[in-house]
Amino acid sequence: MDKVAIALAISLLAAGAEAQTRPSTVNMPCGASRQLVFTRGAIVLGTGGMTYDRFVRDATFCDVTEYAQSAYVPSIETPICFVGYRCKQGPRDLWDD
Template identity: 70%
Template sequence: MKRAVIVLMSSAFLTGAQAQPRPSTLAAPCGASQQLVFARGAIVLGTGGQTYDRFVRDETFCAIGEYAQQAYVPSRDTPWCFVGYRCKQGPRDLWDD
């Protein structure tokens, strides 16, 4: 009985630690990626191949000392899709959008 409980507990732990697939901006139209960012507030999206980044709805999802910078990614229907913002370190540059 104890052995069965240990096996169940360890398998539950291992399945929670597996890598979860992230949505890809290339596989979806621009509007779908925009809606994901807006609905979740902050989300990691794949942007092609092995590249990915964290995108946020607005600056409230950035850490202290960070600011939100407009983010454009490739999507299924356009090469430049505004999905929201990326959090950047340091003071906001006057020339940043």
Template identity: 55%
Template sequence: MGTGGFTYDRFVRDRSFCDPTQVTSNAFVPTRDDPECLVGYRCIDPGRDWFGDDE
């Protein structure tokens, strides 16, 4: 899925596809019938608040 221009996000099925130090974060996109449809997960480096509030 494109995120604009020539950039793309990487979506994974589960944490086994991430680096050992990374965790997963839910990834949502809008669809015709759902403004937040879960499409998988993104690998992120955990910060102070690794639930996504510090991104």
């Protein structure tokens, strides 16, 4: 009986972890999303519906094979809000943002 209780507790913990929501840019002012990225350095934010991405404060939060590209997301007051950067794979293109 104890094994069943332990298994149930573990499955409930796992389900709770899956149910956690990430902050969504569409529900916040632009400045609040930008501040989250700045203070955390790197964070995953929802960008509407089931979409999300990882945003970083600067290139130091990217892997050595990546570069930082400017990132814009929708917010509660504007469809184009600069929040920081996304890490992109590969060499930086001279014409890339």
